[in-house]
Amino acid sequence: MNGMSFKSVDLSAQDDPNAGKLAETLHWIDFADRRNGRLHITGLTIGDVTLGEIVTDGYDAQTTTDRLTVSMPLTGRNRFHAGGLNFDAAGSDALLIRPGTRKSAKRATDAYRSRTLSVIVPVPRKSARDDKYLPSVMQVGRLAEARSLRGFVSYVFSELRNANTPLRRPNASAAIETLVLDLAHALCDAPIAPPASDNGAAVRVHAACEYMYAHSSEALTVQQIADALGVGPRHLQSAFRDIAGMTPREKLTEIRLEHVRSKLTAPEPGTTVTNIALDSGFVHLGRFAATYRRRYGESPSETLRRAIRIERVG
Secondary structure (H helix, E strand, C coil), rough: CCCCEEEEEEECCCCCCCCCCCCCCCEEEECCCCCCCEEEEEEEEEEEEEEEEEEECEEEEEEEEEEEEEEEEEEEEEEEEECCEEEEEEEECCCCECCCCEECCCCCCCCCCCEEEEECCCCCCCCCCCCCCCCCCEEECHHHHHHHHHHHHHHHHHHHHHCCCCCCCCHHHHHHHHHHHHHHHHCCCCCCCCCCCCHHHHHHHHHHHHHHHHHCCCCCCHHHHHHHHCCCCHHHHHHHHHCCCCCCHHHHHHHHHHHHHHHHCCCCCCHHHHHHHHCCCCCCCHHHHHHHHHHHHHHHHHHHHHHHHHEEEE
């Protein structure tokens, strides 16, 4: 059984920001009130699971973590910035954030300070999504598992204010850890539903592009991309027309061309145009060469020859 470890941190605008670290690497933090801003964090760690209660007047920060995060605002508003998009959460909303570096902001309201529950867990070893792509940020507040997780974590922090609560007993820690892991990991297996806000199409396009960048060398179909996101191909096609002004297939070709270009401009010994094209997902080499020339104004072989000459001179 894993024991519980508690940590409570008070941080003001005048303090060293690293004093506020709990489970993540904090790169920087700027308080909304640069003179009197405050942040209070209560953290509970059980094994690889960390629960946090964050109370603040408001701040902007950049952090890095190698685990999944579920952010659940109770009062105030949260914002995460990833991949050029903003994801907001307030009220009953909840955000599932993939591991990595992200910028976040918390804002209070006129009546209440910002209060947020945070759950940080390891990435599941094998997801029921069958390797479907998990985008940078997912809005999961409408899912039953997110509602259950919010209610349970609220209960845990409420109970732990009582020194005599049974939850402080050693045999309670394993049960808490197991339930939190089950609920958080279940969110990874849920369909990627568009948010209620009007940027739903942009979110779908962004998630699809992330997936295509990660799998561009594979023989992808639009149906496979849509399946990975849990949406229909027609919805995906429509989102791309509205947001990107192109089809998913055209975007995939663009991504593959970028990959080819980067390989040709920094060639490894023995590099050939044919090998790079095939490794990047192009099968029809004549069509590939014509598309490349239209995009970059020269043939792939010309790009490669110039790069080799530059390398020799250097």
